[in-house]
Amino acid sequence: METPLSDDQRMIRDSVAGYLRDRYDDAERRRIIDSEAGWSAPHWQAFAGELGLLGAGFAEAAGGLGGGAAEHALILEEFGSALVVEPYLSTAVIAGGFLKASTAAAAPQLIADAIAGTAIFAYAAGEPNARSNPAHVETRAECRGANYVIDGQKAVVLGAVGATHLIVVARTSGGDRDPEGISLFVVDANSPGITRRDYRTISGGPASDITFTGVTVPASALLVPEGTALPLIERVVDEATALLCAEANGVMRRLHGDTLAYTSQREQFGKPLASFQVLQHRMVDMLVAMEHSQSITARAIELLDADPAERARAVSAAKVYVGKSLRYIGQQAIQLHGGMGMTDELAVGFFFKRAIEIERQFGSVEYHLTRYTRLANAPAAIAA
Amino acid sequence: MTSIDYNAFRDEVRDFLATSYPASKRELNQRQAGMFAEPELGQWWQRTLHARGWGAPSWPVEYGGTGWDAVQKHIFMSECTAANTPSFAVQGLAMVAPVVMKFGTQAQKDFFLPGILSGELYFCQGFSEPGSGSDLASLRTSAVREGDDYLVNGSKIWTTHAHFANWIFLLVRTSTEGKPQQGITFLLAPMSTPGISVRPIISISGEHELNQTFYDNARIPIANRIGDENKGWDVAKYLLEFERGGAYAPSAQGMLEAAKKIAAQQPGDDCATLWDDPQFQRKTAELEIDMLAQAATEHRVMTALAGGNNPGDIVASMLKLSGTALQQAASELCVEALGDYALADQRQSLHLSSNIPPIGPDYAARPVAKFLNLRACTIYGGSSEVQHNIVARAAMGLK
Numbered sequence: 035m036e037t038p039l040s041d042d043q044r045m046i047r048d049s050v051a052g053y054l055r056d057r058y059d060d061a062e063r064r065r066i067i068d069s070e071a072g073w074s075a076p077h078w079q080a081f082a083g084e085l086g087l088l089g090a091g092f093a094e095a096a097g098g099l100g101g102g103a104a105e106h107a108l109i110l111e112e113f114g115s116a117l118v119v120e121p122y123l124s125t126a127v128i129a130g131g132f133l134k135a136s137t138a139a140a141a142p143q144l145i146a147d148a149i150a151g152t153a154i155f156a157y158a159a160g161e162p163n164a165r166s167n168p169a170h171v172e173t174r175a176e177c178r179g180a181n182y183v184i185d186g187q188k189a190v191v192l193g194a195v196g197a198t199h200l201i202v203v204a205r206t207s208g209g210d211r212d213p214e215g216i217s218l219f220v221v222d223a224n225s226p227g228i229t230r231r232d233y234r235t236i237s238g239g240p241a242s243d244i245t246f247t248g249v250t251v252p253a254s255a256l257l258v259p260e261g262t263a264l265p266l267i268e269r270v271v272d273e274a275t276a277l278l279c280a281e282a283n284g285v286m287r288r289l290h291g292d293t294l295a296y297t298s299q300r301e302q303f304g305k306p307l308a309s310f311q312v313l314q315h316r317m318v319d320m321l322v323a324m325e326h327s328q329s330i331t332a333r334a335i336e337l338l339d340a341d342p343a344e345r346a347r348a349v350s351a352a353k354v355y356v357g358k359s360l361r362y363i364g365q366q367a368i369q370l371h372g373g374m375g376m377t378d379e380l381a382v383g384f385f386f387k388r389a390i391e392i393e394r395q396f397g398s399v400e401y402h403l404t405r406y407t408r409l410a411n412a413p414a415a416i417a418a
Numbered sequence: 419m420t421s422i423d424y425n426a427f428r429d430e431v432r433d434f435l436a437t438s439y440p441a442s443k444r445e446l447n448q449r450q451a452g453m454f455a456e457p458e459l460g461q462w463w464q465r466t467l468h469a470r471g472w473g474a475p476s477w478p479v480e481y482g483g484t485g486w487d488a489v490q491k492h493i494f495m496s497e498c499t500a501a502n503t504p505s506f507a508v509q510g511l512a513m514v515a516p517v518v519m520k521f522g523t524q525a526q527k528d529f530f531l532p533g534i535l536s537g538e539l540y541f542c543q544g545f546s547e548p549g550s551g552s553d554l555a556s557l558r559t560s561a562v563r564e565g566d567d568y569l570v571n572g573s574k575i576w577t578t579h580a581h582f583a584n585w586i587f588l589l590v591r592t593s594t595e596g597k598p599q600q601g602i603t604f605l606l607a608p609m610s611t612p613g614i615s616v617r618p619i620i621s622i623s624g625e626h627e628l629n630q631t632f633y634d635n636a637r638i639p640i641a642n643r644i645g646d647e648n649k650g651w652d653v654a655k656y657l658l659e660f661e662r663g664g665a666y667a668p669s670a671q672g673m674l675e676a677a678k679k680i681a682a683q684q685p686g687d688d689c690a691t692l693w694d695d696p697q698f699q700r701k702t703a704e705l706e707i708d709m710l711a712q713a714a715t716e717h718r719v720m721t722a723l724a725g726g727n728n729p730g731d732i733v734a735s736m737l738k739l740s741g742t743a744l745q746q747a748a749s750e751l752c753v754e755a756l757g758d759y760a761l762a763d764q765r766q767s768l769h770l771s772s773n774i775p776p777i778g779p780d781y782a783a784r785p786v787a788k789f790l791n792l793r794a795c796t797i798y799g800g801s802s803e804v805q806h807n808i809v810a811r812a813a814m815g816l817k
């Protein structure tokens with residue numbers, strides 16, 4: 035099913051899709067993840083320059099294209115269908131979201147650099163002792179004169195390897211799960227006191243565990259006033275979650291498409307696998323899950339500007355539905371490929387593994403189901 | 419009839435595991451996430467069991483079995499699962515051995531069974547071919563008689579542990595007359611046979627367990643044939659009952675326990691640990707109940723069979739269908755419990771020879787690779803779709 039797009043939107047989608055088809059196919063992606071860095075600076079430069087994508091979500095006055103979540107979604111869905119590993123989500127959506135809301139003096143310049151492709155961001159939020167609750171922050175930032183000193187650990191930070199800056203969530207006051215007292219800092223990725231253990235995610239992209247030991251930053255590194263960051267974090271992470279669902283839709287499109295192609299060509303018992311009714315029904319169920327995922331994602335994106343409770347409910351609903359669909363479509367894609375699905379030789383395995391990752395990023399099905407339940411059944415929601 | 423003191427038996431098994439499966443080996447096994455342990459560990463464990471006289475609990479006593487009844491076997495398996503013993507390759511003990519017992523000559527029994535029991539003979543399975551997976555009977559690897567040998571040509575795929583094995587059992591085509599099933603022959607060959615070569619296939623977990631094997635005028639003695647020429651399909655069908663039958667519940671239950679342990683060490687969102695989350699506990703309970711049903715059916719089947727008998731293909735298919743689904747669900751729960759560390763590729767620490775620490779907590783090393791590898795259990799040994807077809811036809815008369 036096609037979704038109506040404006041001319042500008044169609045142009046963005048077609049140029050991204052064309053670029054990926056011509057320059058970022060499965061073989062190229064494999065070359066990138068097999069390289070030492072695990073991501074590609076030349077492609078990033080092309081996203082910035084040739085395609086001009088990195089300004090998609092910024093105002094024209096700031097040098098951007100004046101788009102928003104809808105444009106990010108088009109780009110990320112295409113990125114999902116090619117398993118692009120470069121840190122678009124953390125740079126353009128997450129850092130972009132924080133910088134647009136930021137009161138910091140450095141924000142306009144960082145936005146300009148992000149659009150130019152020279153500033154690349156990783157989001158250092160998750161911690162080894164926290165699960166998905168965004169208020170659970172044990173990393174501390176202590177105010178010392180004109181500086182803050184950051185100590186703590188961040189886990190499974192995606193894209194830190196190539197990042198020039200880290201967006202760090204740290205606690206300036208309060209207990210470990212206190213909603214108050216959370217602050218956001220933009221930190222030079224090469225600051226003294228930062229140590230990384232770099233590794234790969236199961237689908238091959240770069241990730242790191244990061245330790246901050248006495249990392250000193252000036253007070254101007256604060257993106258919003260000290261201790262007040264949680265509502266902004268919740269909004270930006272909701273937006274990122276909805277856009278991750280858009281990426282997931284691209285992943286599912288390939289899982290379904292590759293399965294259909296494989297079962298149409300592979301023969302057993304003298305006929306194509308796709309002629310077996312049980313497999314036909316399975317692929318129909320995959321398609322239905324995919325279409326609903328598209329729709330519930332679009333719905334969440336439309337509600338990103340609604341009041342926080344409604345926005346959060348819509349985003350959690352999308353993440354639950356998309357997470358379940360990723361699981362179903364991914365597992366069935368492997369099953370229907372038989373032995374070939376179990377190898378690293380076809381692309382389908384990498385799409386399956388990316389599906390597993392997305393299912394967990396920014397909270398699993400269980401997390402968002404609980405969050406949705408709490409929001410949907412809150413006394414105010416019932417009274418309204 | 420003398421009654422067996424099961425409590426005493428359980429203590430005996432526990433004592434054995436406590437003394438014969440030392441912490442150093444247990445730690446090594448934490449680095450194993452494949453279908454089977456690497457042979458260095460797996461064969462060590464088989465030798466250890468053999469030395470104790472427990473090398474083949476499912477074999478008849480005359481060939482070296484333990485003579486245990488169903489309850490004892492269950493106790494033994496549960497205790498091994500609880501102790502997380504290495505999962506050694508089953509192709510010898512549980513697949514080719516029953517076939518040799520039923521169809522082999524005396525000379526074949528005398529040569530192969532003791533070697534399999536001691537772990538000296540390490541078998542791999544050469545059934546599937548690139549063009550013949552679910553439709554196994556369409557296989558094309560050919561064997562043509564020349565003197566006292568068959569000359570074998572063709573290729574097999576998904577040959578698990580072929581790079582470790584010293585023997586392989588093969589299905590080959592000896593005739594193209596009649597129905598495809600009627601021209602198949604079952605052969606055993608040393609992997610050192612000239613003309614046999616092995617190409618690695620890397621799994622989605624990043625591990626090397628699978629291979630493609632090639633046969634280029636490989637000379638296999640006719641004396642290594644099991645059963646008659648062109649009667650290999652009956653042999654293969656008998657073998658597949660053993661591949662499919664067996665117990666799924668203990669390993670599924672083992673993984674469920676592992677998920678609980680992970681949850682007890684992982685933070686919760688609104689509670690101290692994930693295990694404190696009532697939703698997680700409820701989910702675990704639901705899965706546990708499904709496993710109780712599976713275990714009860716497995717127990718029912720085991721008690722109904724005398725030692726060494728085959729379970730019959732309908733029952734084997736039903737047990738495999740539900741049992742593999744439970745194994746997958748349990749491994750999925752382990753991954754869920756891990757939280758964000760489920761994203762980390764741990765392949766570098768998943769070798770016996772690796773000393774690279776896992777990314778994140780120690781218990782994060784295995785679950786994801788295990789989960790990925792277990793996607794195969796509804797594909798190999800006859801896929802779930804094929805099992806459904808078998809049960810529909812054989813048990814319900816549907817065509």
Ligand SMILES: Cc1cc2nc3c(=O)[nH]c(=O)nc-3n(C[C@H](O)[C@H](O)[C@H](O)COP(=O)(O)OP(=O)(O)OC[C@H]3O[C@@H](n4cnc5c(N)ncnc54)[C@H](O)[C@@H]3O)c2cc1C
Pocket residue numbers: 300302303307310312313369370371372373374376542543544545546550551552553575576577578579628794797798799800801802803804807
């Ligand atoms: C990890 C792993 C280890 C293995 N180890 C060994 C080994 O050691 N030795 C060995 O010989 N083989 C081994 N196998 C091979 C295994 O037996 C085959 O993968 C299996 O028989 C399926 O065949 P295939 O992979 O060719 O899939 P296909 O037969 O191509 O099947 C692809 C999909 O189509 C479905 N399908 C096929 N036919 C039908 C039908 N009639 N109706 C409905 N659906 C259908 C299947 O269920 C599956 O979902 C292994 C496989 C794996 C994945």
